[in-house]
Amino acid sequence: MNHTIPERFAAQAARRPDACALRAAGASVTYGELDRRANRLAHRLLGLGLRPEQPVAVLLERSSDLVVALLAVAKAGGCYLPLHSADPIERMQGIVDDTAAPILLADTASRRGGLPHTDHVLIVDRGGATRGRPETAPAVDVPADALAYVIHTSGSTGRPKGVAVTHRHVTELVDDPCWATGRHERVLMVAPYAFNVSTYELWVPLLRGGTVVLAPPGRPDVAMLRRLVAAEGVTAAHLTAGLFRVIAEEDPGALAGLSEVLTGGDVIAPAAVRRVLDACPDITVRAMYGATEATLFSTSNPMSGTARPGTAVPVGRPMQGVAVRVLDEALAPAAAGGTGEVYLSGRLARGYHGRPALTAERFVADPYGEPGARMYRTGDLARWTGDGLLEFVGRADGQVKVRGFRVELGEVEAVLAEHPQVRHVAAAGYRDDDGGLRLAAYYVPVHGRLDAADLRAHARATLPDYMVPDALLPLEALPLTPNGKVDRRALPAPEAGVAADDGPPDPLQAVLCAVFAEVLGCGTVGVHASFFDLGGQSLLAMRLIARIQARLGVELSMADLFDSPTVAELAAVVGERQAPAAGRPRETP
Template sequence: MVVSPSIHGHFAQQAVRTPDAIAVSSSEVQLSCRELDERANRLAHRLRELGVRAESPVAVLMERSVDLVVAILAVLKAGGCYLPLHSAYPLQRKQWILEHCAAPVLLADEVMRERGLPEGAEVVIVEGEKGLTGYPAHDPAVETDPAQLAYVIHTSGSTGVPKGVAIAHRDALGLALDSIWADGRHERVLMVAPYAFNVSTYELWVPLLHGGRIVVAPAGDLDVHALRRLIAEERITGIHLTAGLFRVLAEEDPGCLAGVREVLTGGDVIAPAAVQRVLEHNPGLVVRAMYGATEATLFSTDAPMTAPYRAAGPVPVGRPMDNVRLHVLDADLRPVPAGAVGELHIAGRGLARGYFGRPDLTAERFVANPFGEPGERMYRTGDLVRMDQDGLLEYLGRANDQLKVMGFRVEPAEVEAVLAQCPGLAHVAVVARESDSGEKRLVAYYVPESGEIEAGALRAHAMELLPAYMVPTAFVAVPALPLTPNGKLDRRALPEPVTSSTRRAPLTDRQQALCTLFAEVLEVPEIGIDDGFFELGGQSLAAMRLVSRIRSLLKVDLTITQFFDTPTVAGLDGLLSRPEGEQG
């Protein structure tokens, strides 16, 4: 059999080899390889009818589901490239991405349609086989070049708007067919990450192209308890967890990974103590540290760790994967000696074509490779690293202002640009503050033009235009932004955020216990029963930690969704006081 140059071609060949094997499943539905292939073929024919051709960007806005997998595969079969829109993005951000990429078609589901869709594209509702019965089940047989675009994923941009990373079929295939997946550990992969982020490349294509199964987690946010149940019930063998989520599971419930064969983690500094604790509880598990960037097709290096493991020094991010070349360079693009700090540049497999519709940004980050063949490029990661004599890479941090928050890259300039649109604001600076537990939180320091601007108004403005992980957790008014002698922002002179509130003290033992747990997780001296968890700097990972501790201490059945709806002690106390059937 001739090896296909496309992602969907590889899957079609897999469907011929194992037609009856389950390719994708959820709690409600499952599709075999043949059924997935045929359903995606039918939708692909419909997309062709709507004018989708080679590299036509097709927007996808759906909840996590089996239908989502069908939709993404169908876009590729039709010759297009999929343009994932995060369901949690503000509508204005979705609209901007749709217009910037000039997507002619938007694939959505009923839930997203009810919430409101961006305008300007032909909308196709994907709902099982509904609307597809009149289309043929055979492959449209669209010729696909390996250099053709497969997807465009948007990340935070320093110019004030997101930037779309354009990845070709050959690059996604290079990742999905890497030799690290050949041991069969990723037979059943949990699809849990937002599909609009780069981890979806692993969750989708590694299992599908190796005869494995995608197990689709329920839509919405998941807590530690829900992850434990899913991993056990669905017999998950492979999973990716951001470094922050991995740390939360290690602290709260390391045994929840029982039965998993391999856990991938990365996206930020990996806590050595978390690796040790997880491997102590799961001695047969492989924890694989991963490093990469969306611009280099997700993963470029890996470092497997097994028991016995002792936390001694930073966790390395490993050695290059197949056909990846790493260069640690100084500011003049000269190699630094082994053990010295330099900026990492990635060459070889996986480099994106560039940023969709932004040749200026592409030229800035994708530069000529002086160590390769004529015309070869390398990607400037902006990450500071050092490499030892054996080629083992250690991640140290960022060389520029870009931040990592909850595993996502954030350009402070984009957050600042959005906040600057708020009337009455003279200056604003966004910086990251690190808590004692190592979690980064964005803090916005602002200078009003005159009078006062309520922090709540700034927060509301940001939430209308930015994803939740880019909204600062604290807003601090200052008379002026402190500057260094050379005119740059003096971050060390910025004050620590101070929380002020008309605190209402706890009145019952349960309220007192909840206040104590809130304060521990938020790393603050005390809170009142009306203080909002997120207004005090809480984030989704901290919320997972808090829900886990509330469940454990108070022996109650609390979900992360319920907590998001009532993120105060008073609200939770009222919720827990209701009869069980009225708590939904």
């Protein structure tokens, strides 16, 4: 059995060189072509002196060049280090410096936004980067236990931590029987590739002889997903629990045509599962649970037909080669039906790159395994149901899941505390009216008053968007427990904000003001208030765009909202696109 990404891909390319490996921007790339392009780039990387397991930073838009780059790094014996294009440059530079990555693979679009500094930068969407390089596979021995990638997650100290995953564990995930159903032949790649779910989106189809369908660059919206699923014959996709809920509520029929949709990363709304199964009776909704440290997925719970979840959605049973244990503080199994902390073993990452102390803290000895075996302490609380399914309960530490991303509250607090006008700060997660988890930050200003917009701008300069608090609340003092720690249970719940009115809006603006307020949970929204300054984020933006389209019959993209985030600006865009006969906004249903 081949246990590395290059070996498994080479076997598929040799077996079916003319089969479609990728679909991107309406064009196809065969297995043979992808193999040759990756080989040329791998030779170029080796020519730059790339050593075994050395990280190669990757900063590209979703495209065939991205897949070529990741495969080339694996063929050259390095490990890829994905950077999130939406992250501030300071954060990207910190990740590059943390791993001492000597090479950065980028494209023209990413270059325009600024690149972190490395010894070598290759712009891979220009033909000169690999011109004249051999098309045959490089003579590099890649051991099964060599690193395949290092993906960074939030760190409690303010420093992201890199999870180092090997080739063997990627291929073991790919070999799980749950993918052998015929439903994962054409898999949609829509998540940021710096997110761990890209391991499924890329390597499950490519190493099993299927096709990766790449969504266009940028943030997805409901209309785009509907078009792509229909036009490209997508059979399977993964959507975070938050994104799944938005689509279920706004347009569940957008998923019609899929054979299977995977979801997880946070509490899965039972009502969302029921809406999708009702709208798409032939679909299977598969709840997933796992961690980057355990190579993405560890449990699985398929739901279809008449199987409808009750008041909670269990995340399933352990996958092949994985042990899942729910243990108490003494590392003994929790009582039947009782809550305990989840520990995972099987397909575990090597650890945190360059962080031996943190690795030893989270990857602990497995008293139930063979001598030397380890298990990963997730920090998640769960219980076993009477049917033997794992049911997620919450977190045991200062970590939360926001839009499928793990967020250490300590990292948010560390960044906000760097503002010169912040004396004390505490961050917390809270559930909105739709059941999604959002971030709030409570701060004590140094002198009197600190404008929340100023603090939000400070956060955005360092943190990725999913870590910027949705609500910023000034307090005279943080509530404390008797032993002097922040009493998070005593922090006030964020209230629906009210944006200042800017005068009477025109009819079109009035409709948009109402939709903004409805989505944001605000009392009123002024025409010059920015959606994002009022706590808007990407999932709410997707919901906003879907509702504007439903009420005004005008299709907008996420880019439109990011470019025109106020009611006044967006009304101008909508007005230009409305047909003359539909120049007046329709009544709100």
